[in-house]
Amino acid sequence: MILTLLEIILLSALAFCLIIQLYFVLFVHLKLANATIEEVPLSARKPISIIICARNEIKNLQQYLSLVLDQQYPEFEVVVVNDRSWDGTEEFLEAWEKEHSNLKVVKILDNEKFIAGKKFAVTMGIKAAKHDWLVFTDADCMPASANWLMDMQQPEDENTDIVLGYSPYLKRRGLLNALIRFETFFTAVNYLGFALKGMPYMGVGRNMAYKKSLFFKSKGFAAHMHIPSGDDDLFVNAHANRYNTEIRLNQDSHVWSEPNRTWGGYLKQKKRHFGAGKLYKSKHKFILSLQIIFQFLFYGFFVGCMFLSREAQYAAGGILLLSIMIRCFVYPKLLKRLNYSDLRWWFPILDILLFLFLSLNGFLAMFGKKKVSWK
Known part of the structure; x- marks a missing residue:
């Protein structure tokens, strides 16, 4: 030839x-x-605060909030931040707060002096949390099991400040759904794989955890408050390293999420992520x-x-x-x-x-x- x-x-x-x-x-x-998947711990060590930010999420809260509140964990609270909702979320949360002693609702009001966004809502939720170990998820997310918190709890190693979990999207019909799930798969393979190699660079807010003390010691989102995205990946990118970060792979610790149903919604989501990526470390x-x-x-x-x-x-x-x-x-x-x-x-x-x-x-x-x- x-x-x-x-x-x-x-x-x-x-x-x-x-x-x-x-x-x-x-x-x-x-x-x-080839990584070994450890079993979910049988006992809890420290109390946990779960942070959920909700803006007009009445349907998702009605469907999924009970699964978060019913976790098999001895001491935890669920802090739901109602970010200026007008769809009945406020009334629903007020009623549930009276019925569930471990549910705390934080309400954000409209204020013409500033434009609130998710980072502001997350910050308000963190300030209201009474425990140091914070686990994050979204209103449209469903824990894979009642042992989710047990696996996302603070590790025995006190040097661990951040735990990265995994959140797959639910299967629906159509090419868009297959594309979204495939993109989520490769994103997870990348950030979890690099974390295993000692170079964590991002996490997803649907399923991750870190210390409240780390958040305030590093001045929260101050370095990137000017962009709407990055409450999860930019915070991890700035503060995670090979010594203070662990991952969770056990299927009990997965958190399922509702995918976008329209191409426009998916494009908008990816546009937010594209903007955050510009601020990653060099x-x-x-x-x-x-x-x-x-x-x-x-x-x-x-x-x-x-x-x-x-x-x-x-x-x-x-x-x-x-x-x-x-x-x-x-x-x-x-x-x-x-x-x-x-x-x-x-x-x-x-x-x-x-x-x-x-x-x-x-x-x-x-x-x-x-x-x-x-x-």
Whole structure:
């Protein structure tokens, strides 16, 4: 087989992109796939405050709040912050607060002097919490079991300030749902895998925990209060390290969430996340950008090879097939571990679709309107 210089350059570039991709697959994601999942502790050590922020969440609170209040944990409180709701949330919470001694409601009123957002609501909830160990979730979230708190409690190691949990989305019909769940899967594989390697860079507010003392010692969200997102990932990015952060993988500690039902809602959500990512630490932005750029280049070089000779096309196809085979070795186990087993046969196709969608969304986010609210 004789190849031209251009074909050799393109195939070499394609192979190099594969090597970079394999670093993430084999040295980050595979580490998570092989990690030992510890059993949920049988006893509780310290009291817990759960923080939930709600803005017009009456239906979700009616459906899921009881599952949070009924956790099998000896001493905990649930602090629900009602952020200027007008859909009946206030009346519902007032009635439930009278019936549940461990429910505390914090009410935020409209104030023309400032624009309140989720970070303000979270801060009010933290101030109202009476315990040092804080567990965070959202109004539209459902704990996988009554042992959720038992696994998200403060670890025995007093040096642990942050615990990162996992929150999959519920399965619904349609391509959008499959895409959302697949994107959530890869986001979780990344942040949990890097945390295992000693480089935690984000967490999700639907299921995470940290110390109240850490929040106030680090001045809360002061460094990024000017943007609407980042109450979860930016706080973790700024304060998590290899010594003070742990992860939880046991399925009892998962928290299920309702996914977006519309493309517009999903685009809005990803736009908020895109804005927060700009404020990550430089080393985190570098390695995450490297991951995205070489994925883009991999597909770009592959498409370029399709316009060359048949020999070059066969060689490029072989490199693509090798990439798929290696990922087929790693990701089905991870999909099962993270409650997305039904996607294992579709991941090569979803991988390409997700990449195209997020590339388009990133482009639109750079030129779209800057103002984005949390609700």
